[in-house]
Amino acid sequence: MKLNRIISLSITVITLILSTASLASNERRIDIDSKVITQHKANINGQRFTYTVATGTQPVWDDKDNAVATLQYTYYTRDKVDDNTTRPLLISFNGGPGSASVWMHLAYTGPRVLKIDDEGYPIQPYGVKNNPYSVLDVADIVYVNPVNTGYSRVLENDKGELPTKAKQKELFFGVNADIKYLAEWLNTFVNRAERWRSPKFLIGESYGTTRVSGLAHELQNSQWMYINGVVLVSPTDIGIKRDGPIKAANRLPYFAATAWYHKTLKTDLQAKDLDELLPEVEQFTINELIPALAKGGFIAADEKHRIIKKMADYAGLSEKFVKQNNLDIPTQFFWKELLRDRGQTVGRLDSRYLGIDKRDAGESPDYWAELTSWLHSFTPAINHYLRDELNYKTDVKYNLFGNVHPWDRTGNNTGENLRLAMAQNPYLNVMIQSGYFDGATNYFDAKYTLWQLDPSGKMKDRLSFKGYRSGHMMYLRHADLKRSNNDLRDFILKALPKEAQAAKY
Structure with a gap:
């Protein structure tokens, strides 16, 4: 009898253990520290070579050396490189904030890109194809997913509890918190990858430009890791103010580019090539529109009428519409108004894309035509x-857009910090890449940011701008995929110091 009780008790204990193990194994969570290695072949820029991909996760530690999050990354290295001390490392971030690194990873710089048509529209079956323009021929690349994007996640403590929302915001979800923890994470990554002696470049897109502008300074001043180049793709304001008349006027060149693309300009302007038209509109914006807007309600009637007519001509809009908006046309109004007579709207991030609304009336589109198109192809x-x-298998959801809000935008000095990083580091160069049809971070704002980044003009030989006939993700258009990668390749190679060239003024 006693023996039967012992056996029964033992069975119960074993059952509980198996049940607990089963529950644990069924929990959906990402490995905190992992790596999967795969081998591949490429034909890029006329060169055939093999490369290795490390896909994995690496912890984020707090100031007490506890793992508080894990970041998922994908790291590409060219094989048979005898000395990586001269081979650049390109560190890539997207933006949002809250966006994964998927966009530039699978559509711009990586060796595999989306199956899309030559203008960037989705086609089925979905998937990827070889990218013959990738910069992997000249640089190794790591794509990093910040917390809550991709497979990256906040971790529970030893009690199985997540940090409070306030604590998560303090650690991860703000301009400066984001920069601080990512700099620490990169220090660990560079150590593990043994890349301390390699030239390093940062590339960020959209909000990622705020991120990499701040990282250039943080890496130099807190991690003592010096950068050779920073690339700002479709940049935000990076803390450089563009308010009042500047903000309103700077939209006009983008309006003109979009109107030209959709053939809504008057015959004489429409006949001009975009490269001829835009400098003309830019000069009008700087020399006439900004001063006119600065005068506000006290502008002379004849001058106001002249400015309204020029704006209407350049933007492809009616004089009545420009007058009704007091020369200050909100972008959402423009996206709705430009093709209203055709019953179509234009996209926000890329105004080549067309949408259709429930009603032609109204002040803004029902949805963003370009974003829904992109999610078609990127997600699968x-x-x-x-x-x-x-071969990286997990049941954790890949977050193209993760929950990082509310985001703390206070204390955004990233533009000034980028300037300071450049001043401290004579090796550091900066390039901006923008699409002319981007209405979210318009190209003329990007030019203005470039001009204001170093008011002294002493470092302008290390600053450059490249524009493209596409939108926010200019690389989705096949012609610009080739051109933008070539511009990036040239930038990387030119930013490398010559042998024995010292970092000094």
């Missing part, structure tokens, strides 16, 4: 690519 491609080609 990244999930297929990571799982089936890179």
Whole structure:
């Protein structure tokens, strides 16, 4: 009898253990520290070579050396490189904030890109194809997903509890918190990858430009890691103010580019090439529109009428519409108004894309035509690519857009910090890449940011701008995929110091 009780008790204990183990194994969570290695072949820029991909996760530690999050990354290295001390490392971030690194990873710089048509529209079956223009021929690349994007996640403590929302915001979700923890994470990554002696470049897109502008300074001043170049793709304001008349006027060149693309300009302007038209509109914006807007309600009637007519001509809009908006046309009004007579709206991030609304009346589009188009192709491609080609398998959801809000935008001095990083480091160069049809971070704002980044003009030989006939993600258009990668390749190679060239003024 006693023996039967012992056996029964033992069975119960074993059952509980198995049940607990089963529950644990069924929990959906990402490995805190992991790596999967795969081998691949490429034909890029006329060169055939093999490369290795490390897909994995690496912890974020707090100031007490506890793991508080884990970041998922994908790291590409060219094989048979005898000495990586001269081979650049390109560190890539996207923006949002709250956006994964998928966009530039699978559409711009990586060796595999989306299956899309030559203008960037989705086609089925979804998937990826070889990218013959990738910069992997000249630089190794790591794509980093910040907390809550991709497979990156906040971690529970030893009691199984997540940090409070306030604590998470303090650690991760703000301009300066984001820069601080990512700089620490990169220090660990560079250590593990043994890349301290390699030239390093940062590339960020959209809010990612705020991120990498701040990182250039933080890495130099807190991690003592010096950068050779920073690339700002479709940049935000990076803390450089563009308020009042500047903000309103700077939209006009973008309006003109979009109107030209959709052929809504008057015959004489429409006949001009975009490269001829835009400098003309830029000069009008700087020399006439900004001063006119600065005068506000006290502008002379004849001058106001002349400015209204020129604006209407350049923007492809009616004089009545420009007058009704007091020369200050909100972008959402423009997206709705430009093709209203055709019953179509234009996209926000890329105004080549067209949408249709429930009503032609109204002040803004029902949805962003370009974003819905992009999600068509990006979502299946990244999930297929990571799982089936890179062999990184998890049931954790890949967040193209993660929950990082409310985001703390206070204390954004990233533009000034980038200037200071450049001043401290004679090796550091900066390039901006922008699409002319981007209405979210318009190209003329980007030029203005470039001009204001170093008011002294002493470092302007290390600052450059490249424009493209596409939108926010200019690389989705095949012609610009080739051109933008070539511009990036040239920038990287030119930013490398010559042998024995010292970092000094």
